[in-house]
Amino acid sequence: MANRIDHEYDYLFKIVLIGDSGVGKSNILSRFTRNEFCLESKSTIGVEFATRTLQVEGKTVKAQIWDTAGQERYRAITSAYYRGAVGALLVYDITKRQTFENVLRWLRELRDHADSNIVIMMAGNKSDLNHLRSVADEDGRSLAEKEGLSFLETSALEASNIEKAFQTILSEIYHIISKKALAAQEAAGNLQVPGQGTAINITDSSVAKSKGCFCCLFHSWTLSHLFLALHLPHLSLSLDPSMASLVESGWQYLVTHFSDFQLACIGSFLLHESVFFLSGLPFIFLERQGFLTKYKIQAKNNTPAAQEKCITRLLLYHFCVNLPLMMASYPVFRAMGMRSSLPLPSWKEVSAQILFYFIIEDFVFYWGHRILHTKWLYKTVHSVHHEYATPFGLTSEYAHPAEILFLGFATIVGPALTGPHLITLWLWMVLRVLETVEAHCGYHFPWSLSNFLPLYGGADFHDYHHRLLYTKSGNYSSTFVYMDWIFGTDKGYRRLKSLKENSELKQT
Structure with missing residues (x-):
């Protein structure tokens, strides 16, 4: 409800239309707001709304009617639109018994998502088809009385009781307020x-x-x-x-206009590409222009030809390997409980899940990475990634297709186990991309996270890994360093770092 702050209306009431698909909700909406009826109307996709201003006991009330899709696959989407509703018209088809039997299910959903003070009216629609009736008027009235609801039988075709239904709902809301x-x-x-x-x-x-x-x-x-x-x-x-x-x-806009498959696959791919290239390309520019060289870990630079080769191969791998992998992973995530509907998860839930993903990804990645550094796998597969001994941001995902599939498992195993909300999956993907680009950027800045987070590896830690032969590489971890510390595979890096620090002390 909203009091008038201009001269158009005194109150604004939101009313939702709910019920199974095909019971006539859209025609009830069009009949009440535009005095129209369409025999060829199609099923509502997502959510539609319309408004009408009318007088209720001397006050100007603007009714805002939301038509929520009745199809089962859209019920999770439209549940978000119950928020803020002060009235509801629960519709069933008098010629279809099943739509009447589903009234209690819709009523439970409404009461779960809407305010406890919401005004509800039950309407048996299509009273013009009395000769095809399968739900008696007495059945509807009895159920409405039992549940404490108002009741009318309506006909959008004949405009019977449509006006009365909404007038009754709006009047009751006004009396409460x-x-x-x-x-x-x-x-x-x-x-x-x-x-x-x-x-x-x-x-x-x-x-x-x-x-x-x-x-x-x-x-x-x-x-x-x-x-x-x-x-x-x-x-x-x-x-x-x-x-x-x-x-x-x-x-709300995304889940209303795009399917779960489009969001989880195409949406994830576009988000990944945007974050990856926007975060990785600046390091090519820094290397070519010679900016911030005092923060560059290695003095050596990659040639423009080598950088262009990397970008070309990456685009090929992303479209031919990463995108199909995302599409193939979709059924797994759905089976494990991934959802995209509102309400969104709390920040505590998102933070806990993403922390879990980083930990389990680091564990799985460490062992997978060590296996790739065995002699045969390194020469056959992993050497592609090590083609750039002086890494730059985009080399983080420059790898053999087999390695993309192999290590990609480490990235998706966490989400596959927990079945997160899609927005959690997107945030995890964004953070993981930013982390791996930073680890391969070739620069160690004063503001690098490794200067503030003791367990975080960062660019300096991973750059050491690229400079050595596969038999002495070490530093296999992806994000954190505890696995290398536990198994002693970072001893060479620690020794070199200690020698550098001692040398710098002597020079000063």
Whole structure:
């Protein structure tokens, strides 16, 4: 609910239409808002809405009607749109018994996602098809009475009871809010202004306007909203998604306009490519232009031809290996419980899962990497990655296709075990890409994470790995260094680092 802040309406109420697919929700919406009916209407995809302004007991009310798709596959998507609804029309088809039997399921979902004070009316639609009836009027009334709902039989084709249904819902909502507002005014009338000893009388906005008292209007509007926010938090609703966070609003758009497969596969691929190249290409520029050379770990530079070869091969591998791998992984993630619907997971859940992914990825990657450094596998497969002894950001994913598949398992095993929300999977992918690009960037800056996180390897740690022959490489970890420390495979790096530090001390 929203009080009028302009001259168009006094209140804005959000009402949702729910029920199985094909019961006539979209035609009820079009009949009420546009006085139209379409025999050729198609199933709603995602969510549609329309508005209509009408009078309720002398007040101008703008009804905002949301038509949520009835198909089972869209139910998780549309559940996010129950938030903020103050009224609901639960529709079934009197000619289809199954749609009536599913009313209780829809009612449970509504009560799980909507405010407890929501006004609900049950409507048996298509009363014009009385000769095909499979649900008696008495059955509908009995169920509605049992569940404490209002009830009407309607016909969008004949425009029968459509107006009455919405008028009844809006009137009941208005009565609830009027009682709350009156209670708020009575409570406010007993308040004393400190130091004044006089009561503040909260008047109706129209009275305040006629007296020209802006202060009274402001206090009336503010206190009534404050009271309603405390007692009816979900009734404060507007059309734009400002009630939800910016992330939730953007996510609503994505899940409404794209399928899970498109988001999980194509969306993940596009996100990966954007983050990877945008974070990796700057290091090619730094190397070519000679900027920040004092932070470069190795004095040697790669030739432009070598850099271009790397980019060309990467594009080939990404489209021919990475994209098919993402598509093949989709059924696994779905089977393990991956979801994309709202609500989004909490930051605590996301943080815990991503930390788990980093730990398990580091463990699996370490052993897989050590295996790749055995003589035959190194010469046959892993030597492709070590073609660049002086790595730069993009070399992080420059590898033999077999290695991409082999070590790619380390990246997806964590998400596959937990079945995360898709946004968690995307955040994990972004962080993993940024980490591996940083580890291969060839620069050790004062602001590098390894200077602040003791267990983090970073560029200096991994650059040592690229400078040595496969038989003496060491430093096999991907992100953290504890596995190399436990198994002693970082002794060469520690020794070299100690010698450098001692040499620098002697020079100073």
